[in-house]
Amino acid sequence: MYNFNKENFLKVMNGAVGVKPEVDKIVEAVMKKGYKTLFLVGSGGSMAIMLPFEYLLKAHARIDVRTEIAAELMVRDSKFLNKDALVILSSLSGTTKETVAACKYCKEREAVTIGLVGELGTPLADLADHVLVNYSENDFAGDSIYIQLFELIFGLMHANGDFPEYEEFMEEFKAMPEALYGMKEAVEPAMMEFAKKYKNETYHMLVGSGSVWGETYSYGMCVLEEMQWIRTRPIHAAEFFHGTLELVEKDTSVVLMKGEDETRPLMDRVERFAGQYTDKLSVFDTKAYPLKGISEKFRVYLSPLMICTIFEVLSTHLEKERNHSLDLRRYYRVIEY
């Protein structure tokens, strides 16, 4: 694969899968103390990666869950953020200002906090009551955090009596590193083609739904906008029909991130519509790609991880075809704001 270090990738993924014993300890401790509300807190990409889990919890669990934008939570507060709250936050560097501040804020309200970080000895790792740690290059951070969040959040669901297949699911996770690599390899030709064809496109509609919506939101904002400076309109498949559709013309690029959960019919509807009214419809459907060693019945939960893993392949090809480094910024860490 282009610009991809398989060895490093597998190492990071195996590290993520390997946090399971630590997850077990955390879930046990958290259940022993008990909690009433689960807060998933972050900013930008680290908030967006929580949205799929909010969806999955809403679909499959009797756990009261709410995703919060860190900066907003700290000015608005919540009557449910107290000693009965459990808070999950992630920061690869362990230093993201808003996330560290949010962790502190939650602790002051006596909530129990769990931090996902890339390194110990960092501010978030030092602050959080419980820590999951797995070093990762930026390129693999999405996959790595997804795997850990699946372990942790499905562990909480299991402990709550909502996901009896947990240990079976986790057993299969041992195959996940190679499975994800295989999926990336399988999707690469399609991503290369898209990058070549659309390298000069100045605007994309990016459509997703259900457990994939967080990925749609995040890929649009953190990759296409931030890393490639392309105007992008992330839009939920159900919401697409309540306004955004009117912008579709023959030459409007519409990109579908299609997963395998219950909301697939909502994506089918956009696909049928866009197929009629634009010549630039691109559909990336996880169903077209194998995830070797993972049972069919578990794929429904894994839609956001699969979308994340295949779109990471697109990023490197956009970088190449557009001759625009993924690390180039106008403002972030360039100027103070």
Next chain:
Amino acid sequence: MYNFNKENFLKVMNGAVGVKPEVDKIVEAVMKKGYKTLFLVGSGGSMAIMLPFEYLLKAHARIDVRTEIAAELMVRDSKFLNKDALVILSSLSGTTKETVAACKYCKEREAVTIGLVGELGTPLADLADHVLVNYSENDFAGDSIYIQLFELIFGLMHANGDFPEYEEFMEEFKAMPEALYGMKEAVEPAMMEFAKKYKNETYHMLVGSGSVWGETYSYGMCVLEEMQWIRTRPIHAAEFFHGTLELVEKDTSVVLMKGEDETRPLMDRVERFAGQYTDKLSVFDTKAYPLKGISEKFRVYLSPLMICTIFEVLSTHLEKERNHSLDLRRYYRVIEY
């Protein structure tokens, strides 16, 4: 005011204020039965208008609230959607397919439903357990539904012991029709200027936060995109700094919807940033406009209604300056999809 029928507006607004006795009856009935979870359900604009109330409830109440996209709720379900749930939905025509279907879906799960409609004898009015009815032209629908939702949802907060000032707040609502009209008049010159200056602009970033975010989402999608066919990127002020900012250049239009709630500092930050890096920053700040007869202390809650009412003035001026009817559609009710 341009293309504005004051008499009709005041009639509709007074009608909205006048549902208060019906609200009292509904709140009493709902509290008598009791509920554990409050669902706010809609699609597009009718979902977006719920987001401010989700924010306000999160900020000020101990009520478990969740906003849901109707179509997604019906395929995903929720373990909390049962006889202990209270569901609020709105449809001006009373016929919106997804909303009517969602109401039916919720009733089948034994939830109690409240419908806001423009007319009795319509499907939503017939289905919902409780109904608030106020006829409105499309132009005033936002203001009308806001007023009724403030009455209803703050009534629920009051009944829950979370908003002791409710009756005082409601007493002041009697001044709301004239107050909103006055605000529209006061903002018209600024909106006219914006419409003239930016009539040929092909892309706007539209920024909002907190209780205003739902308006940002909805104005971008339902007015700028749907009714004016202008590419728009609605973005939350806190999230702006996690990607979208990188698109800002000297000639990028950035429009701020600035309200008066706790998240104002997040908007200030975007304003400082954008003021430095684009020549096309437009700030619409509710603080600049009077709301006659409404106490200063209540304005914090009213930010989304104030933003809604002033941006409705912009719509008519965009229509005029851009010579693009607000009723023109490529697809909606033109073709089947």
